Amino acid sequence: xxxxxxxxxxxxxxxxxxxxxxxxxxxxxxxxxxxxxxxxxxxxxxxxxxxxxxxxxxxxxxxxxxxxxxxxxxxxxxxxxxxxxxxxxxxxxxxxxxxxxxxxxxxxxxxxxxxxxxxxxxxxxxxxxxxxxxxxxxxxxxxxxxxxxxxxxxxxxxxxxx
Amino acid sequence: xxxxxxxxxxxxxxxxxxxxxxxxxxxxxxxxxxxxxxxxxxxxxxxxxxxxxxxxxxxxxxxxxxxxxxxxxxxxxxxxxxxxxxxxxxxxxxxxxxxxxxxxxxxxxxxxxxxxxxxxxxxxxxxxxxxxxxxxxxxxxxxxxxxxxxxxxxxxxxxxxxxxxxxxxxxxxxxxxxxxxxxxxxxxxxxxxxxxxxxxxxxxxxxxxxxxxxxxxxxxxxxxxxxxxxxxxxxxxxxxxxxxxxxxxxxxxxxxxxxxxxxxxxxxxxxxxxxxxxxxxxxxxxxxxxxxxxxxxxxxxxxxxxxxxxxxxxxxxxxxxxxxxxxxxxxxxxxxxxxxxxxxxxxxxxxxxxxxxxxxxxxxxxxxxxxxxxxxxxxxxxxxxxxxxxxxxxxxxxxxxxxxxxxxxxxxxxxxxxxxxxx
Numbered sequence: 001x002x003x004x005x006x007x008x009x010x011x012x013x014x015x016x017x018x019x020x021x022x023x024x025x026x027x028x029x030x031x032x033x034x035x036x037x038x039x040x041x042x043x044x045x046x047x048x049x050x051x052x053x054x055x056x057x058x059x060x061x062x063x064x065x066x067x068x069x070x071x072x073x074x075x076x077x078x079x080x081x082x083x084x085x086x087x088x089x090x091x092x093x094x095x096x097x098x099x100x101x102x103x104x105x106x107x108x109x110x111x112x113x114x115x116x117x118x119x120x121x122x123x124x125x126x127x128x129x130x131x132x133x134x135x136x137x138x139x140x141x142x143x144x145x146x147x148x149x150x151x152x153x154x155x156x157x158x159x160x161x162x
Numbered sequence: 163x164x165x166x167x168x169x170x171x172x173x174x175x176x177x178x179x180x181x182x183x184x185x186x187x188x189x190x191x192x193x194x195x196x197x198x199x200x201x202x203x204x205x206x207x208x209x210x211x212x213x214x215x216x217x218x219x220x221x222x223x224x225x226x227x228x229x230x231x232x233x234x235x236x237x238x239x240x241x242x243x244x245x246x247x248x249x250x251x252x253x254x255x256x257x258x259x260x261x262x263x264x265x266x267x268x269x270x271x272x273x274x275x276x277x278x279x280x281x282x283x284x285x286x287x288x289x290x291x292x293x294x295x296x297x298x299x300x301x302x303x304x305x306x307x308x309x310x311x312x313x314x315x316x317x318x319x320x321x322x323x324x325x326x327x328x329x330x331x332x333x334x335x336x337x338x339x340x341x342x343x344x345x346x347x348x349x350x351x352x353x354x355x356x357x358x359x360x361x362x363x364x365x366x367x368x369x370x371x372x373x374x375x376x377x378x379x380x381x382x383x384x385x386x387x388x389x390x391x392x393x394x395x396x397x398x399x400x401x402x403x404x405x406x407x408x409x410x411x412x413x414x415x416x417x418x419x420x421x422x423x424x425x426x427x428x429x430x431x432x433x434x435x436x437x438x439x440x441x442x443x444x445x446x447x448x449x450x451x452x453x454x455x456x457x458x459x460x461x462x463x464x465x466x467x468x469x470x471x472x473x474x475x476x477x478x479x480x481x482x483x484x485x486x487x488x489x490x491x492x493x494x495x496x497x498x499x500x501x502x503x504x505x506x507x508x509x510x511x512x513x514x515x516x517x518x519x520x521x522x523x524x525x526x527x528x529x530x531x532x533x534x535x536x537x538x539x540x541x542x543x544x545x546x547x548x549x550x551x552x553x554x555x556x557x558x559x560x561x562x563x564x565x566x567x568x569x570x571x572x573x574x575x576x577x578x579x580x581x582x583x584x585x
């Protein structure tokens with residue numbers, strides 16, 4: 001099993017207190033993602049984005065969450081055997097958990113490198129698989145936590161503070 | 163109850179004609195319309211002047227408001243600026259020059275075409291793209307409806323909007339200065355009127371976004387001018403005066419061709435028309451999916467400005483006629499020196515636009531989250547048919563209206579009927 005942590009500098013304290021407190025759910029939504037279901041890909045991200053507009057987060061945060069949610073949803077659609085997304089909006093942050101149904105990553109550190117991709121031809125034909133998904137998520141999030149193992153579900157969670 | 167009117171809109175509701183049918187409610191892209199007590203009401207802060215409701219209403223209950231041709235009498239020297247869509251309205255036996263000259267016979271002293279500056283606009287846009295390499299893609303700003311859509315539904319994309327005046331405004335600024343000098347008259351005595359294809363252009367003249375002042379003195383619908391022009395055909399046949407014309411720039415009336423014109427081989431452009439398509443593309447852009455494009459031309463109406471509700475001819479026919487004119491008619495040369503000088507001096511710059519968020523449920527995030535939970539709960543109780551019989555566009559919109567205290571769950575006729583059947 002390998003694990004990856006990234007916390008944007010300056011957010012260590014807020015991140016620590018978030019993971020210690022285990023806040024009660026504020027506004028939670030669940031989405032199911034089908035394997036290579038490119039027709040519906042992006043719908044969960046759109047719903048998350050819509051919720052954020054409803055609570056009036058600023059444009060920059062909206063943009064960042066939109067990119068994270070979309071990239072991660074496409075990752076599950078394109079590379080995994082489907083998966084599920086749970087978004088949890090709190091008054092001061094959004095916490096999104098992406099869990100796929102395998103096949104797991106061999107090397108997370110490698111997957112974090114821009115341009116690295118294991119995508120097959122179909123995925124590339126669809127215009128995905130450029131190897132920018134995870135780097136893009138990292139660029140836009142405040143906290144990124146990944147747990148993965150070859151042959152198992154991959155667990156990816158992000159936190160963006162408002 | 164007296165409503166506060168913050169925004170001007172070029173549409174008016176004629177209550178006595180309204181049957182409460184909800185056709186308009188269902189087509190509104192910003193959910194600005196509701197039917198309450200069998201009459202339609204418009205939320206001023208949501209409306210983006212796309213004109214879809216006008217086209218959807220079979221009872222003439224949503225009418226357009228625009229200036230009457232008689233207003234041109236208020237000024238000494240009267241100039242008409244015609245939208246590129248104008249050329250597509252006339253049958254082929256009426257030449258392009260004739261259609262323009264006709265305006266001089268219905269009261270105008272001078273006629274200018276939007277198409278005269280479109281080529282120059284392309285040049286300015288390319289220069290803007292070079293000077294702002296950090297902003298990609300840049301979004302066209304000449305469709306006022308699209309600009310308002312971004313303000314209300316996609317405020318995070320405001321920084322992508324091309325921040326210079328639209329062609330007809332650029333032309334109005336130039337003409338006012340030029341005519342004042344040439345004719346030795348005060349700028350105030352010059353009346354500049356746009357001959358427009360859509361509701362949004364009328365609103366833009368009366369309540370400009372981002373600009374510091376009103377640049378034009380009125381906006382007159384193409385369809386109002388059309389009838390007057392057609393009645394003068396015999397008179398015009400005898401008029402042997404020649405005028406300069408610039409049909410080359412008419413391509414801007416057609417969304418796809420406008421994008422082609424701007425692309426000089428170095429720019430990646432995308433053309434999108436029809437408000438539903440525009441919404442989908444803006445959502446993709448929000449996800450960071452379209453950064454490979456340099457410039458996106460966005461038009462609220464299908465096919466571009468030829469699709470505006472104030473035109474006479476069907477958009478496809480108008481588009482075909484414009485393509486024919488583009489192939490056959492010769493353009494006079496435009497001297498772009500003055501325009502580019504004005505552009506480089508910053509005369510055409512506009513302020514960056516303020517968001518007009520309509521989506522936010524409350525100022526306090528906690529309150530907004532509570533409302534979201536309530537909306538979700540009520541949406542679950544509703545039948546999900548989106549029939550609009552309650553007067554709200556969808557079940558979800560009704561749930562929002564209930565939470566906002568503007569409707570009641572008893573407004574749902576489907577639930578009411580189901581209860582009756584149970585009893």
